[in-house]
Amino acid sequence: MFEIVRQFLLNLQNICFPITCYNCGKIVDSEGLCQECWKKIRWIGDPKCKICGVPFEIDACALCPNCLRKKPHFDRAVSVFEYDSFSKIMILKFKHGDKTHICRQLSTWMYRVAQDAIKNADVIIPVPIHFLKRLKRKYNQSELLARELGKLSGIPYEPRILQKEKPTPQQEGLSRNMRLKNINGSFGVDSRYFSTLFKKTVVLVDDVLTTGATINECSKILKKHGAEKVIVLTIARVNLGGDL
Ligand SMILES: [Zn+2]
Ligand SMILES: [Zn+2]
Numbered sequence: 001m002f003e004i005v006r007q008f009l010l011n012l013q014n015i016c017f018p019i020t021c022y023n024c025g026k027i028v029d030s031e032g033l034c035q036e037c038w039k040k041i042r043w044i045g046d047p048k049c050k051i052c053g054v055p056f057e058i059d060a061c062a063l064c065p066n067c068l069r070k071k072p073h074f075d076r077a078v079s080v081f082e083y084d085s086f087s088k089i090m091i092l093k094f095k096h097g098d099k100t101h102i103c104r105q106l107s108t109w110m111y112r113v114a115q116d117a118i119k120n121a122d123v124i125i126p127v128p129i130h131f132l133k134r135l136k137r138k139y140n141q142s143e144l145l146a147r148e149l150g151k152l153s154g155i156p157y158e159p160r161i162l163q164k165e166k167p168t169p170q171q172e173g174l175s176r177n178m179r180l181k182n183i184n185g186s187f188g189v190d191s192r193y194f195s196t197l198f199k200k201t202v203v204l205v206d207d208v209l210t211t212g213a214t215i216n217e218c219s220k221i222l223k224k225h226g227a228e229k230v231i232v233l234t235i236a237r238v239n240l241g242g243d244l
Helices: 002-016 035-040 065-069 087-096 102-114 131-137 141-153 176-183 191-197 213-224
Strands: 076-082 123-126 162-164 187-189 201-209 229-237
Touching (some): 076 102, 087 201, 123 141, 141 201, 162 213, 176 213, 187 191, 187 213, 201 213, 213 229
Parallel strands (some): 123 201, 201 229
């Protein structure tokens, strides 16, 4: 009897609140993507740049031209899939649509692809946003991801170490130099956490790696305050080959 009631309630729940594909919104059996969307996502595998993680067509070199020219401040960047017009839909739903439940799936994917890279890390830190932006958006999506990753990996999650001290004007459409100028000096480390960072390996979490200017600036500040290694972890990355 109990089983019949349980099944009835489950069916009722599926009718009233159907589970839908994170990307296209089609009704699916379980949380995640429908088959078509799964196939269209450009998952990042090998070969790729050993530092910034930009995917390569062929496995001919260890580093991309950008990392060869000038190494970024972080030691390694790992992303789950490429940021393109298709995967953008899911990212935007997560970012602006209050679809916080997508977070659990995204962070599970992030954890799977980075499990090896972060296994000896000491602390997980989200890329912070300025408090005015947070008030407007209600939550910081990088914090949600980093918190989930903390639970999945068992690595301590510390959202207060890195601070966004100055708001950044809109970065979109700006040249590389303007972007760098925009964010220069806008991040800081809370002095109470200097010892937490000293000689530690930090996992820095963000949603999308675009030009890398933000994560590079954050990594610079973390290292300036004693961090030994910074591993960047994002859901998606733009396939531009660094530009750091
Ligand atoms: Zn779909
Ligand atoms: Zn690279």
